[in-house]
Amino acid sequence: MTGHAVAMELTLLEAAHLSDLVGQFEDVVTSHDGSDPAVRRLVPDAYADDAEAAAEFRRLTEDDLLARRAADAGIVRASLRHDGQDLDIDQLDRAAAEDILVVDLTPDAAGAWLRTLAALRLVLADRLGVTDEEQRGDGDARFGVYEWIGYRLEMLVQALDA
Amino acid sequence: MSIASPEIDERTDLQASTSGPWQTVVWNDPVNLMSYVEHIFRQYFGFSREKAHRLMLAVHHDGHAVVAEGSREQMELHAQAMHDYGLWATVREAGS
Numbered sequence: 001m002t003g004h005a006v007a008m009e010l011t012l013l014e015a016a017h018l019s020d021l022v023g024q025f026e027d028v029v030t031s032h033d034g035s036d037p038a039v040r041r042l043v044p045d046a047y048a049d050d051a052e053a054a055a056e057f058r059r060l061t062e063d064d065l066l067a068r069r070a071a072d073a074g075i076v077r078a079s080l081r082h083d084g085q086d087l088d089i090d091q092l093d094r095a096a097a098e099d100i101l102v103v104d105l106t107p108d109a110a111g112a113w114l115r116t117l118a119a120l121r122l123v124l125a126d127r128l129g130v131t132d133e134e135q136r137g138d139g140d141a142r143f144g145v146y147e148w149i150g151y152r153l154e155m156l157v158q159a160l161d162a
Numbered sequence: 163m164s165i166a167s168p169e170i171d172e173r174t175d176l177q178a179s180t181s182g183p184w185q186t187v188v189w190n191d192p193v194n195l196m197s198y199v200e201h202i203f204r205q206y207f208g209f210s211r212e213k214a215h216r217l218m219l220a221v222h223h224d225g226h227a228v229v230a231e232g233s234r235e236q237m238e239l240h241a242q243a244m245h246d247y248g249l250w251a252t253v254r255e256a257g258s
Contacts, residue, residue, distance in 0.1 A: 044250045046241045057253075061242050068246060118198060118248040125193040133192040150195060157197045161204075 006159040007104050008113075008152075010080075013097040016087035018152075019080040021145070022073050025120050029069040032062075038126040042069060042119055069119055075112035079103050110160060117153040121146060186230040186240040189250045190221050202247045203229065207240075231256060 010018070033039050043062045047053040080087060082101060105113060124130075124146045136143070188199075196218055203214035207229065220227035229251075230240045237253045244251035 041250075042245070042248065044245060046238065046245070046251065046253050048252045048254065053253075057238065057241075061245070065242070065245055114198070114201075115247055118194060121193055122248050130192055135192070154195055154197055157195070157201045161197075161201060 004110075004160070005104065005106055006110050006156065007102055008156065008159075010101050010103065010152075011097065012082060012087060012092060012099050012101055013089075014148075015080045015082065015101045015103075016089045016092050017145070018149075019077055019087050020089055021120060021149075022076050022080075022116060023086075025116070025123060026070050026073045026077075028123055029066045029073065029119075032066060038123040039066070041122050041126060042066065069115070072112040072116045072119075075109055076116045079105065079109055079113075110156065113156055114153070114160070117149055117156065121149050121153065124149065183231045183256050184234040184237040185228045185254055185256050186237045186244070187226050187252050187254060188217075188221050188229050188244055189226045189252065190224075191250055194249060196222060199249065202244075202249060206243055206247070 028036065028038060029042065031039065043058055043065050045054040046057040046061075077086065080101070080103065124142065128140060128142055128146060130146070199221060200211075200214045200218040203209050203217055204211060207214075209217070217227045217229055229244075230237060234253065241251040241253050
């Protein structure tokens with residue numbers, strides 16, 4: 001199975017929020033902070049019962065994996081530019097907030113979107129303390145963001161599988 | 163067809179399993195979407211929709227599933243590819 005081009009439609013407000021989140025995500029993955037559990041989740045142990053082999057595997061793969069997360073995030077942010085500019089929530093014209101931004105994705109860009117949305121959810125899940133898939137946020141607004149990213153990912157998977 | 167005594171073969175199998183092929187195992191997590199996991203299994207491994215679905219359900223219900231078997235090097239490449247997609251994968255010796 002090979003990917004194909006897809007188009008995503010977001011409001012400018014959604015796009016601005018997503019661009020901001022993906023920018024924050026880039027900061028997390030470029031920090032290479034091994035003490036951050038969200039970073040650890042993106043480069044998990046590849047050996048469950050062999051700490052030495054797991055450490056060696058991480059040494060060989062961690063930099064590449066995190067560099068790809070940053071590169072993917074850059075592709076996503078670039079595809080969310082509007083009139084050549086990064087969308088800024090604070091600068092967004094309220095009258096235009098519900099205007100639709102159509103994002104055309106090549107198969108490669110769609111792959112970057114898939115991996116970024118999935119990884120962004122992993123980071124948000126860590127920050128929110130998600131430990132159960134049935135979990136619902138206790139009024140934490142970030143939980144709504146987490147679910148919205150999941151919805152967007154689901155839509156993208158459906159479009160790619162169609 | 164007669165059923166031969168399996169004793170000699172079993173000894174051989176036992177030896178094979180201790181030095182035997184390696185596995186890539188994908189583990190369940192509370193975050194990744196079922197549709198996403200199935201999509202990745204199809205896209206990366208080239209599995210049929212049915213096989214990808216079955217393995218995804220095994221991950222979901224049993225907590226993990228073996229998605230590939232072969233040399234250690236190849237299983238490490240698969241694990242790294244799964245990590246690239248945000249799935250939690252490990253490498254282990256078959257039978258361990």
